[in-house]
Amino acid sequence: MSRCASPISTGRQPLSRRRWACARRGARRTRSSSRPTGLDHVGLEVEGSAELDAVRARVEASEAAILVGGGDEPGIGPAIRFVGPGGIAYEVYDGMERRPLTIDEPLSSGIRKLGHLTFGSSEAEAIVAFWVDVLGFRISDVADGLTWTRCDQDHHGLAVAAAPEGVEGTLLHHHAWAVADWSELKTYCDNLAREDIELSWGPLRHGPGFNLATYILDPDGVMIEVYTELLQITDERSYVPIDWSEQPRVITLWGPPAGPEVLQAGIPVLAPRQVSVS
Numbered sequence: 662m663s664r665c666a667s668p669i670s671t672g673r674q675p676l677s678r679r680r681w682a683c684a685r686r687g688a689r690r691t692r693s694s695s696r697p698t699g700l701d702h703v704g705l706e707v708e709g710s711a712e713l714d715a716v717r718a719r720v721e722a723s724e725a726a727i728l729v730g731g732g733d734e735p736g737i738g739p740a741i742r743f744v745g746p747g748g749i750a751y752e753v754y755d756g757m758e759r760r761p762l763t764i765d766e767p768l769s770s771g772i773r774k775l776g777h778l779t780f781g782s783s784e785a786e787a788i789v790a791f792w793v794d795v796l797g798f799r800i801s802d803v804a805d806g807l808t809w810t811r812c813d814q815d816h817h818g819l820a821v822a823a824a825p826e827g828v829e830g831t832l833l834h835h836h837a838w839a840v841a842d843w844s845e846l847k848t849y850c851d852n853l854a855r856e857d858i859e860l861s862w863g864p865l866r867h868g869p870g871f872n873l874a875t876y877i878l879d880p881d882g883v884m885i886e887v888y889t890e891l892l893q894i895t896d897e898r899s900y901v902p903i904d905w906s907e908q909p910r911v912i913t914l915w916g917p918p919a920g921p922e923v924l925q926a927g928i929p930v931l932a933p934r935q936v937s938v939s
């Protein structure tokens with residue numbers, strides 16, 4: 662399994678009934694739309710038809726997942742769609758149209774790729790089990806109620822935190838995008854300042870994955886992380902997952918602590934829909 666994508670509906674409606682802590686906090690920017698803001702599905706690419714067939718077989722054998730059809734979206738290969746624990750919808754596809762890099766068109770500055778998604782859920786344990794047993798992810802690190810998993814050499818592609826006790830549901834806390842290095846991250850922050858967009862959190866260095874990170878809220882209330890220097894796990898045999906529970910610092914090794922805006926962030930996962938786009 663390699664690479665992640667996360668189509669996010671950009672309709673802007675109040676989320677108050679489906680949010681956790683924000684449910685009691687009220688105001689958030691809205692505009693009229695027939696669709697709520699939320700996560701539509703998580704897209705994951707497999708390497709070849711054999712791997713797609715294997716995922717399909719594991720999904721069919723899993724009591725936790727429901728197949729809801731296959732994607733037929735422009736630009737991607739054969740795909741299957743299913744819904745797993747926590748109501749998270751996935752699309753697993755074999756191949757995507759890509760344009761090769763050339764010497765005349767080298768990698769540009771700015772965002773390099775969508776790197777990871779982090780959820781919060783009252784079904785965190787079941788979600789992690791599904792990622793590992795059905796999707797084939799591997800656990801990278803754990804902390805109290807938090808699990809980071811990977812499907813390639815990036816330290817994490819999917820992560821989930823347990824919901825506070827008594828809170829039900831699943832939220833996407835943030836989606837994260839990689840830039841090349843610290844200098845690029847600095848340029849990104851400079852550009853935000855020019856646009857009068859304040860950082861919600863950071864710059865900081867996380868513990869799990871050791872990435873340098875910044876966070877902003879987009880106009881729809883979706884938390885976005887831009888990061889660099891995420892730990893690369895190139896030798897699967899020698900990597901030992903870290904249990905951060907006993908460490909003095911976990912989420913923030915240095916940098917400002919997370920404020921209420923970050924702690925209360927999250928958009929709902931949307932009800933699955935049958936997708937067949939021509």
Ligand SMILES: [Fe+2]
Nearest residue numbers: 777779837886
């Ligand atoms: Fe993150």
